[in-house]
Amino acid sequence: MGERTVTRADLCEAVYQKVGLSRTESAGLVESVLAEISDCLERGETVKLSSFGSFVVRDKGQRIGRNPKTGEEVPIAPRRVLVFKPSAVLKNRINESLSHN
């Protein structure tokens, strides 16, 4: 399990095989899809991709953290974080395929 890492190149290849566009154009479209999702998230919008999952931007308030090495208190500034909520379909597919082997 987890022996390989899939990258942009693999996504581009899959799009190239399936859609019948040139490799360059396939790569450009993979990039556009990621850019469109990123732009939305940057504006604070939620991105919902049915049967896959949703990306939600959450606001985190300021809190006091601690340097675990020195025990020193450090303020952690308010910030926005991105959370991925996998859909039930995705969770089930992963569990079914990985639990049976």
Added chain:
Amino acid sequence: MIKSELVQRIAAANPHLYQRDVELIVNTILDEITGALERGDRVELRGFGAFSVKNRPARIGRNPRTGDKVKVDEKHAPFFKTGKEMRERLNGGSL
């Protein structure tokens, strides 16, 4: 934004493509990521983030109401870690 809106926006920016081709492109990308996770592989998209599968071993849980012991089976949960560039963009710090 939902998937159909994503498809529409990409189609609007690429007038030479049919909407159904754009739909196929978006679905192919999501299927490829799903397929990788089903094999237990990692998906790393620099600047965006990385998907991986976390293994949650079987454990003995408890029914909080009755205190009864319950067997909880092993689980595999998809996990997403936000990429560095994405994190910076969310916080207005595009370097």
